[in-house]
Amino acid sequence: MSITATAYSSSANLGSGFDVLSMAHKAFKDKVKATLISEGRNLKISVSSKNTPENVEKNSAGFAVKRMLEILGINAEISLEVIKGIPYGLGLGSSGASASAAIAAVNELLDLDLSLNEQVEFAKIGEIASSGSPHPDNVAASTFGGIVAVTSVSPTKVIRVPSNLNFKILLIVPQKTQEGKTKKAREMLPKEIEIERYVYNSRHLSSLLIGLSSGDRELVREGLNDEIFEVSRLPLFPYYPKIKENAIEKNAIGVCVSGAGPSILVLYDNKTDLEGIISSSKEICTKNDINCDFIQTELAGGVEIERGN
Numbered sequence: 001m002s003i004t005a006t007a008y009s010s011s012a013n014l015g016s017g018f019d020v021l022s023m024a025h026k027a028f029k030d031k032v033k034a035t036l037i038s039e040g041r042n043l044k045i046s047v048s049s050k051n052t053p054e055n056v057e058k059n060s061a062g063f064a065v066k067r068m069l070e071i072l073g074i075n076a077e078i079s080l081e082v083i084k085g086i087p088y089g090l091g092l093g094s095s096g097a098s099a100s101a102a103i104a105a106v107n108e109l110l111d112l113d114l115s116l117n118e119q120v121e122f123a124k125i126g127e128i129a130s131s132g133s134p135h136p137d138n139v140a141a142s143t144f145g146g147i148v149a150v151t152s153v154s155p156t157k158v159i160r161v162p163s164n165l166n167f168k169i170l171l172i173v174p175q176k177t178q179e180g181k182t183k184k185a186r187e188m189l190p191k192e193i194e195i196e197r198y199v200y201n202s203r204h205l206s207s208l209l210i211g212l213s214s215g216d217r218e219l220v221r222e223g224l225n226d227e228i229f230e231v232s233r234l235p236l237f238p239y240y241p242k243i244k245e246n247a248i249e250k251n252a253i254g255v256c257v258s259g260a261g262p263s264i265l266v267l268y269d270n271k272t273d274l275e276g277i278i279s280s281s282k283e284i285c286t287k288n289d290i291n292c293d294f295i296q297t298e299l300a301g302g303v304e305i306e307r308g309n
């Protein structure tokens, strides 16, 4: 018996919501097909995957499933086929989506009846394999869909953020995947921050959440600013400040770095000069010696399940 789960790409952080906020989008998707080879044997997982490691310990999907079955004390021989659609190392939640899909597929395959929060709890373990840290934001968005806030990590609790703002998403995606990028980006973060910067970010986090729930585009624009995380990682995406300044001039709702970068997330609506943003961003990318793809997309739902034989 096989189950295939599909999980969408995501943009984590949304400015000041580092490791807390994230949104799933339809730009890209991963699929994981989980097949039960035999029950009641010693735990054995195999992974087949193009473009990502096939070693169970090193693949976010394999590692998350292996640890979940160990924690739940389940013995089974399962094969996982990871079908990658989301490019990795670009801030699009690629490793997280594989882990979310794998956990959802095995949950269904073994009738584990896990809640979405429990699935996130296990899926985030997969991020240890890809970046060395179990950050929960990308897996929360890929599992739940829409815009989410992770309000607790022990135990994991995810809340869907209510949004009454009509917006579409533009992703500016550099064509330069970097191995181990999120790990490196996390090492660039400060160990301590000044209280002024903490207060600045708290203001923006409040603006973002209130702006989304009340549908106030000016508040969302303010709310997508960050003074701590993006700033300390700027060497990874030096073109970002100019792209942001230009997009805001052309009336984007708001702009932030997508996850740990280097992709950029632009929220727009019918008041935005989208073509102007794309053409000026292309020029900025060229000046910075990078080619970028421009992907227009929208919010995605959570993990989807298909049953097979």
Ligand SMILES: Nc1ncnc2c1ncn2[C@@H]1O[C@H](COP(=O)(O)OP(=O)(O)OP(=O)(O)O)[C@@H](O)[C@H]1O
Binding pocket: 051, 052, 053, 058, 059, 060, 061, 082, 087, 088, 089, 090, 091, 092, 093, 094, 095, 096, 098, 099, 129, 130, 131, 138, 178, 179, 180, 181, 182, 183, 259, 260, 261
């Ligand atoms: N199933 C997987 N999908 C993608 N990358 C994986 C997977 N399993 C392991 N990896 C490894 O994880 C690293 C990619 O993780 P990284 O966090 O840099 O990118 P990402 O998953 O797209 O996340 P982000 O949104 O932070 O960019 C690569 O070294 C890749 O080989």
Ligand SMILES: N[C@@H](CCO)C(=O)O
Binding pocket: 012, 013, 018, 019, 020, 091, 092, 093, 135, 137, 138, 182, 185, 186, 258, 259, 260
């Ligand atoms: N919150 C994580 C997301 C990684 O995609 C980070 O910024 O390191």
